[in-house]
């Protein structure tokens with residue numbers, strides 16, 4: 001089952017929060033939806049799950065329009081919103097029965113499904129507590145169980161690990177990876193390690209526009225596997241190093257740049273030759289493997 005986002009535009013007053021956003025998430029492939037704060041991730045997720053109407057564009061789940069058939073689509077999608085809303089006075093099971101009821105589930109099949117999710121989401125030991133008594137990590141697990149109760153084909157998770165401690169983080173990531181099998185999953189985040197650990201495909205949004213969309217492995221190899229960080233005392237003109245690979249300023253000030261290169265040894269020689277030829281003062285050249293984090297910074301920093 002695919003989720004196809006087509007030409008979404010959303011305007012808030014004078015601000016275009018989304019500007020012609022399109023991408024496709026496909027079955028069996030976790031799609032990491034990345035962007036800095038305020039880029040438009042949650043707005044896209046809310047529209048995709050039928051909670052917000054766009055000014056232009058549509059989202060189709062298996063060809064079914066969320067604008068024309070919001071109820072039908074909501075049965076196909078499980079959504080964990082950024083601020084995971086839960087009923088704090090309810091017990092976990094009671095809450096899952098309540099949510100299942102909203103999807104028309106009842107009787108033994110609902111009981112079985114709730115028990116299955118309590119097990120899958122590692123909630124057994126806490127099952128006797130009210131949701132308000134749970135830690136943040138366990139509340140996230142309840143949010144995941146809630147999103148999965150109706151066994152949706154498409155799962156949309158908006159920053160599911162924000163605020164978790166390192167142990168909870170690893171556990172929840174494992175859980176997300178497990179439940180993603182044979183499903184279509186969109187995971188919105190700004191944590192790069194999370195994407196490296198879970199996702200096959202990456203879509204990067206910046207200031208409401210899609211700036212990259214590719215398989216993670218393609219994105220990482222594109223434009224060179226090594227990043228050279230050059231700092232000199234003078235202001236750098238990007239054109240000096242453009243023939244070596246993708247160059248971006250790291251500042252202001254414009255005295256440091258990152259250059260994504262294929263052949264680091266050759267590029268270093270050429271950089272030194274340019275510095276000598278132009279009589280510039282070298283501060284440092286550092287070499288890093290190109291990680292998703294450095295790609296993200298290169299793409300989303302001005």
Ligand SMILES: Nc1ncnc2c1ncn2[C@@H]1O[C@H](COP(=O)(O)OP(=O)(O)OP(=O)(O)O)[C@@H](O)[C@H]1O
Nearest residue numbers: 012017035036037038039040041042043044082190
């Ligand atoms: N209801 C609203 N009214 C006005 N502006 C809004 C509203 N909702 C979102 N925005 C603006 O739209 C832009 C995109 O917001 P959105 O929440 O989608 O970003 P995000 O990528 O999810 O950010 P974060 O990572 O910080 O959660 C932001 O500039 C935000 O202030």
